[in-house]
Amino acid sequence: MTTSSANAIIVERLAAFSEGDMGGNPAGVVIRQTLPDPAEMQAIAKEVGYSETAFAAPIGQDWRVRYFAPEIEVPFCGHATIALGAALAMRHGDGLFRLHLNDARITVEGRRTDRGLAAALQSPPTRSAPAEPQLVEEALRLFDYRKKDLDPRLPPAIAEAGARHLILALADRARLAAMRYELPAGRQLMLANGFATISLIHAEGPQHFRSRNPFAAGGVYEDPATGAAAAALAGYLRDIGWPHGGSIEIMQGEDMGVPSRLRVEFSDEPGASVRVSGSARVMPKET
Template identity: 35%
Template sequence: MYQVDAFADRAFAGNPAAVLILDDWLPEGVMQAIASENNLAETAFARPNGSSWDLRWFTPVHEVDFCGHATLATAHVLATQWNIDREMHFQTRVGDLLVRPGDGGYCLDLPSFPPEPLQELPAAIAGCFGGRQVTCFRNFENIFVELADEKAVRAFIPDLPAISHIDPMGLAITGKGESHDFVSRYFAPGAGIPEDPVTGSIHATLVPYWSKKLGQNRLSAFQASARGGHLACRLVGDRVLITGRAVTFMKAEIYLP
């Protein structure tokens, strides 16, 4: 098992994910137990499928449909430990995810999930913003709230018990950036993730949202968590391209009962 800091150019930055490359799936309960034991935002499991790989992701609490940073971490492990130097195809619950290595980093090629209108916030979190939100929208797995600016995003104090009530959905907040085009933060306490350091998957919706709002297809994004992470983004048709780096922090041998 490998632990990789994704969307980082050094250890102790970005978002850590565990990665296991398997010959075939372990029993689902065992994979969940490994993820719970790791207590990281995501543990990724991949197995070969012809010239591509099947890929699944588990939080400490349950399996999820979509994860960007653990996809980047998996590609990094395949590139550095399995010497895969070509475009990598991953079969997942949300369709085909592609990762292209190059220039010291990786380009994630993800499906775009454009924002869906949301007339009002769920009652559980409506009081978290005191009426200060600019607008709100959603996709298939998250609620998104735009705040006034980057300062408001950074100053936001999450009510994690309240946010946990919208599980299995998470909450992403975003705002126009100062030194980046936009910033964001992400909370999914119901999935065992109080605040995620850097979340690739939410950018599959944030990029089309900000691309339309700012009138540009190339965007610089920053996730303003304690660890933080920069994402270079581009909207190309119905795909979102995100470029980032990754660093291996640990290689471990695990013992199953």
């Protein structure tokens, strides 16, 4: 745990979707009897500097939760929810916790294992639609990609599962590894279209994907692991009839040197919630 200078609020720091004792996406977690006011939460998130910080306070037997990136509030964050589930399990024991978000109600299951911490969330409902050609062209220009770089099996789409993402599937793993863009231009494109991230993926098989997720809208160049985008991707795959077999595994963050593993399980029911799970670890204390 560390203490934010903003009114001495305790911030727990955990990495979600970690690979053993390494990798994962760091998230701040603040658990209090009442939530700070929005301006204070925004200030704390900016000071913490992670892509998101989750703020939680009890409401009866449930929890009121809000998520803040360094620059904006976001409606839903998967990795911060996994971190929160792990933090609640450390405090209250293994269990299923009901969360009230700004626009949805979800659950997260947190548990302690022989290998550390683990959590699984049930996402908000999913939906997807084809991306407009002009938007696709703008996104390709942002990353200096060409239409020939895209995987025709996975057409560009806008997908949601609590947050909105543009999905671009690349046919070549090397093109994904070479991802580069200008942060201000990426931020402008994402904010103009209401995107939490742009989800760049490469399908290594029906159930195995590599992913990179620029998060310029929140002032972050790239996320090492993005649970909300993983949930949205699963909903999109279901919508297009991809042979997912009921689950997918996503490796993310490797090209950043921060390996992260996300597992998503889902049915064939259109729009239904999906389950996103992974390990979590407590971050080393800052000195």
